[in-house]
Amino acid sequence: MGEFELIRRFFASAACAAGGEGIALGIGDDCALLHLPAGEQLAVSTDTLVSGVHFPQDADPYRLGQRALAVSASDLAAMGATPLAFTLALTLPDARVDWLEEFALGLSSMARDCHLSLVGGDTTRGPLSLTLTVFGRVPAGRALTRAGARPGDLLCVGGSLGDGAGALPLVLGEREDSSPEAHYLLQRYWAPQPQLALGQALRGRATAALDISDGLLADCGHIAAASSVALWVEAARLPLSPALQQLFPRDFALNCALAGGDDYRLAFTLPANELPAVQAAWPDVRVVGRVEAGQGVHLLDAAGNESRPPALGYQHFGSQGD
Structure with a gap:
């Protein structure tokens, strides 16, 4: 042919x-x-x-x-x-x-x-x-970009995190599982639904945004750099799907959400007064942190203490966490 x-x-x-x-x-x-x-x-x-x-x-x-x-x-x-x-x-x-x-x-x-x-x-x-x-x-002039986050903004995500990374052992044949929970994770990996309507609704509301492809921490680093601010991520507030939590220990699930990638949810910064209207229309939106003056991405563990994650996210050239 x-x-x-x-x-x-x-x-x-x-x-x-x-x-x-x-x-x-x-x-x-x-x-x-x-x-x-x-x-x-x-x-x-x-x-x-x-x-x-x-x-x-x-x-x-x-x-x-x-x-x-x-x-x-x-x-x-x-x-x-x-x-x-x-x-x-x-x-x-x-x-x-x-x-x-x-x-x-x-x-x-x-x-x-x-x-x-x-x-x-x-x-x-x-x-x-x-x-x-x-x-x-x-x-014109209304596209969401990674620059624009301001101290005092909330850091939000468009839904549960870690499902794509949680599916990887199933995708790679490292784990066999035919449960409904495994099917859900595989569907999230192979057919993620881009949050197009949410992105359009955030025009004029969100101050910065991107999609999570390489892991929440790594991708939030792009917002922090472009906006010249510090982003604080609270591990206790990360939304995890029931499927991910049922199939894996909590520490593994949290690491998938923080650094696993392949989520294709939106992460965005939002003035606090905009949150009620956004959540009324998009109930899956969750606050996972805040924007402060400073630089870089910082992680708070369940006890509220600053913690260093084992990896920031996937990189094609260079080791993980560099």
């Missing part, structure tokens, strides 16, 4: 390539054309997922299609952007029809959930990897 036949059969005709609002021209030409309403800016983010690094080499293709788009769309949520479109650059060791069919179905499923349309990309032969670029729109 040639490259163009592969694109036509599995992607140009996929449900996610049907176009939608803001898509002037999709797959089939040298470039896609996107339409932006007056007074809006284009938000763009690119993620690469590599076999053996970001997912197991024998990963289920349907689940992989879901996850690949979800982790990219989460960046749009972090900026408060409304989703528009995405492109896919797919490198394949071979063109297996059964694999491509399942991957395209999983991709289309997540695209539907995220209201994203596939508008182009590329295919080539080589070790399995996926590069996705997502596009969104946001009113």
Whole structure:
């Protein structure tokens, strides 16, 4: 099967390539054309997922299609952007029809959930990897960024933490478990739901925001650096799902929440007077700390004492915790 036949059969005709609002021209030409309403800016983010690094080499293709788009769309949520479109650059060791069919179905499923349309990309032969670029729109000057947190703000997260990291022993085959709790964690890993609506609702309310991909402590470090403030995280206030707590000891669950990554929840700073309205609309939002003058990220243990975590989060280049 040639490259163009592969694109036509599995992607140009996929449900996610049907176009939608803001898509002037999709797959089939040298470039896609996107339409932006007056007074809006284009938000763009690119993620690469590599076999053996970001997912197991024998990963289920349907689940992989879901996850690949979800982790990219989460960046749009972090900026408060409304989703528009995405492109896919797919490198394949071979063109297996059964694999491509399942991957395209999983991709289309997540695209539907995220209201994203596939508008182009590329295919080539080589070790399995996926590069996705997502596009969104946001009113000019109102995008959420990592800069802007102020002393006195609350540090909040969009829901339970640690589920993605808790799923890793199951994903890697290190633990066998068919319980409903294990199924829940696997679903959180393979099909995380980007908090797009929450991100849009935080425009004009949150002072800084990002999505949690490398672990709460590591990612909060980006807010602290960009905003020139100190973030204090309270371990006793971290929201843990019942599934995570039932399958693992509390110390392991807490470490997953603090440094495990793969949550794709939003972490954001919020003036205290904004909290009641946000929690009324989004009951899963939890306060996990505060912003103070200073620098860096600080962890308070259950007793309220400052504690040094065993690791800050995942880094591709360098040892954990550096």
